[in-house]
Amino acid sequence: MSKSNPPVKPGDQLTIEIDNQSHTGDGVGKVDGFTIFVPSSLPGERVKVKVTKVKKTYAHAQVEEWETTSPDRVEPPCPVFERCGGCQLQHLAYPAQLEMKRCQVVDSFARIGGLEEVRVLPVRGMEQPWHYRNKAQVPFAKRRGETVAGFYASASHAIVPFSHCMIQQDANDRTIQIVKEAVVELGIPPYEEKIHHGLLRHVMVRTGKQTGDVMVVLVTNGHRLPRKEELIARLKESVPGLASVVQNIHMRRSNRVLGQENRVLWGQGWIEDAIGHVRFRISPHSFFQVNPEQTVVLYEEVRRRAALRGDETVVDAYCGIGTIALYLARDVAQVYGVESVAEAVEDARINAELNGIKHATFETGAAEEVMPRWVKEGINPDVIVVDPPRKGCAPELLDAAMQMGPQRLIYVSCNPATLARDAAILAEKGYFTDEVQPVDLFPHTHHVECVAVFTPKDR
Known part of the structure; x- marks a missing residue:
């Protein structure tokens, strides 16, 4: 079969066996070896589909009828699940979700990293995998002259209105309404x-799981907010735990949710919450994990695998507002954090002071530039922690980390594909991992977090 001559075309109706699942949760079937992605289908199912889009090497199709269904299929409890893009896996039983995510990590290490020997442990899931998110970002729009609010449909900016989200904390739902x-x-x-x-x-809306603090951020296409005082009065009267009302000015044509300018309309410009034993101040732009219960599980994996004795120096190379660095601080002699966003570094310093931590140092800059200077200054960490964005670590950062020669490099990843890629790079530099521990921070979505520990081969 020529790649330029796919065996299907848009509008074709056919019956296929679903034998796999993509990293985004779509079912995957084949026609003459040609891949077809089918949303809402599950491995083991036989489905009648209609082809909707064809590319050179794959196609998309929609289910028209199920001939057989998977024993792992469940009824999604959310009434807008099929239309909303917030969740992808509510139709899959939770134990099967966890196994799917483990297989995703296994596949990434084998296919992308060429590291089939790395053992991927069972995913650490939640006992109650609902109502976990502490942050909601809801777009508003006008539809047929009326104001609507909801989440975007998958791969679209069409808004799906909702009154109750199954993965949001109840306080977020109430506040949005x-x-x-x-x-x-x-x-x-x-x-x-x-x-x-x-x-x-x-x-x-951000809600403090431990504190009950609520922040409302109104993102506006302009500086003037009409009837501002009446709106604030309504929120003060109706929102339990309200601690902060902020106007965020965002006047660009952009898909970014927040602009750069914040104006505090009422209360303080932040809320507080805790991860385990550490308290944090969270402002509108702060990166703070959305599932605080599972974040403790994740950070405990980091702490345990760091094998800390109390006399170590630790470097957190993507420190953000200091969450991992400060979580580890009580178990180490000195901790250093580096982050490119100046506002986050200022938050990290405030958070250190908030917790009475005096042996934490935070610096603004690119880690790959700051870390080599730290080496010259005599800072030689025993442990380096990296928790990069989805694109993974910059090669220069991995080079800088290797120059420091840590006993252990602990990699926290939100993307198995870039973790596997970077694991192969680290192996070339003499640092290896035997196993990966996935943690489910995002139940009912296709995302999975991982922790891996890399050590030099000669130790």
Whole structure:
């Protein structure tokens, strides 16, 4: 079969066996060896489908009828699951979700890293995998003259309205509905993306799981917020635990949720929450894990695998607001954090002070530039922790980490593909891992977090 001549075309109707699942949760079948991705289907199912899109090496199709169904299929409890893009796996029983994610990590290490010998442990899941998210970002829009709010449909900016999200903390749901009712009654116009007109783009709500603090961030396409005082009064009256109301100014045509400028409208410009024994101040731009219960599980894996005795020096190379660095601080002699975002570094310093931690140093800059200077200054860490964004570690950062010669490099990853790629790079530099521990921070989605420990071969 020629790659330029696929065996199917848009509109074709056919019956296929689903024998695999993609990293995004779609079922995968074959026609004459040609890959077809089928959302909502599961491995082991036989389905009648209609082809919707064809590329040179793969196609997409939609299910028209199930001839057989998987024993792992369950009824999604969310009424808008099929339309909303927030979750991808509610139709798959939770134990099977965990195994799917483990297989995703196994596949990444074998296919991308060429490291089939690395053992991938069972995924550490949640006992109650619902209502875990402490942050909601909800777009507002105008539809047929009415204000709507919801989550985006998959691969779209079409808004799917909702009243109750199965993976959000209840406080977030309630607050979003209160804001929606208030802005409708007060006549605050929603943003219209296509014509770049209107005011209210998004509402972001953050809730402190341990503290009960609630922050409301109103993202606006302009500086003026009409009927501001009435809106604030309504929120103060109706939102339990309200600690902060912030206006975020975002006037660019952009898919980013937040702009750069924040104005505190009421209360303080932050809320507080805790991860285990460490308290954190969280501002609108702060990166803070959305599942605090599982974050403790993740960070305990980091702490345990670091095998700390109490006299170590630790470097956190993507420290953000200091979450991992400060979580480890009580078990080490000295901790250093480096982060390219100046506001995050300032938050990290505040968080160290908030917890009475005096042996933590945070610096602004690119880790690959700061770390070599630290070596010249005599800073030789026993343990380096990296928790990079989805794109993984910059090669220069891995070079800088290897120059420091740590006893252990602990890699926290939100993307198995880039973890596997970087594991192969580290192996070339003489640092190896025997096993990977996945942790489910995002139940009912296709995402999975991992922890891997790399050590020099000669130790």
